[in-house]
Amino acid sequence: MKKRILISTGGSGGHVIPATAFYDHLKENFEVYLTLDNRGSKFINQNKYNFEIISSPRLTLNFIKLPLTFISLIISILRSIFYLKNKKIDILIGTGGYMSVPFCIAAKILNIKIYLFEPNMVIGRSNKFLLKLSTKLFCYSDKIINFPEKYINKMIIINHIFRKEIYNFNNCIKEEIDKKINLLVVGGSQGAKIFDKEIKNSILDLSKKYKLMIYHQASSSDFSNLEFFYKENNIDNKLFNFQENIFQYIKEANLAITRAGASTLSELAFFKVPFIAIPYKFATDNHQLENALNYEYNGCCWILKEKEFDQDKLTSLLINIIENKDDYLNKKNNLEKFCYQNTWNNINEKVISSLNEN
Structure with a gap:
């Protein structure tokens, strides 16, 4: 009889996308269940994945809201206990965020294995709190900042995990950057006004010097404004939202401007697309900057800090990248080295064998 696994996720796309990747890897060998909160349900293909909506309280240290938060947490833990017992779950996987807290506490009470x-x-604050309850934690590096030393032995280092469909796109042939600049602009699942408003001025500057095709992930509130901008300036473009399959645009791109969420950077690296990272300056514990610095250290990207960002700096950097082919090609080669061992089978075997350990 197959083991039963619950994947608990929600919140932002950065939590939901890895959850769907784990689902793809596990569904053939286990009976897999998937739960999300209402917010997270916006970032999943509802035609492809079966899931249940289970609300979870946002955790806060606000003194006034603390009693209500505590009561809501207790209710969520009791609901989670009922769900885990009813589904006869053997293993829980939490992909981070406040959504995983009630299920992880419930799993610990029921002596169910917990993988983060x-x-x-x-390390995310929820994961740091939950480490003491967990069996193991899947991660990409043994140099995670703020990771408690006493739990280092819980780390399972894996290659970057992707949804299965990404491997169908990876062998595409891209246009060289000197013939046409296929620029991908990715603001992330939570939107980024700077990507809808500020970056378009640099794109306009570039369009006067180079042939461009822009693939722009836009927030719904600025979709029509960007549509008008590109049409007015006769710039080839494709606008898309977060719900669409981003792989079809990444595979065409030969350069990207992006936030520095872990999932987006992993996907750009996998497709060997050199990128300019503009980390979100309000990201918790500045984790987006640290994500970008890891790629910069490996010679894979350029970084523009948001507090130092302006149109002239971005335009100058873009022109320098296009004109300085050696630097661009060096980063592209480094991205290939960064991901050369990332195959579906390698990750699949590592994850499944880890979950099957006694």
Whole structure:
């Protein structure tokens, strides 16, 4: 009889996307269940994945809201205990965020194995709290900032985990950057006004010098404004939202401007697309900057800090990248080295064997 696994996720796309990747890897060997909160359900293909919506309280240290938060947490833990017992779950996988807390506490009460997942270079606060309850934690590096030394032995280092469909796109032939600049602009699942408003001025500057095709992930509030901008300036473009399959655009791109969420950077690296990272300056514990610095250290990207960002700096950097082919090609080669061992089978075997350990 197959073991039963519950994957608990929600919140932002950065939590939900890895959860769907784990689902893809595990569904053939285990009976897999998937739970999300309402917020997280916006970032999943509802035609492809079966899931249940289970609300979880946002945890806060606000003194006034603390009693209500505590009561809500207790209710969520009791609901989680009922769910885990009813589904006869053997293993719980939490992909981070406040959504995983009630299920992890409930799993510990029921003596169910708990596996956490941390994709960032700074351990998330929920994961840090839950480490003491967990069996193991999947992650990409043994140099995660703020990771408690006493739990180092719980780390399972894996290659970057992706949804299965990404491997169908990886052998595409890209246009060389000197013939046409296929620029991908990715603001992330939580939106980024700077990507909808500020970056377009640099794109306009570039369009006067080079042939461009822009693939722009836009927030719904600025979709029509960007549509008008590109049409007015006769710039070839494709606008898309977070719900669409981003792989079809990454595979065409030969350069990207992006936030520094772990999932997005992993996907750009896998497709060997050199990128300019503009980390979100309000990201918890500055984890987006640390994510970007890891790629910069490996010679894979350029970084522009948001507090230092302006149109002239971005335009100058873009022109320098396009004109200085050696630097661009060096980063592209480094990305290939960064991901050369990342195959479906390698990750699949590592994850499944880890979950099957006694």
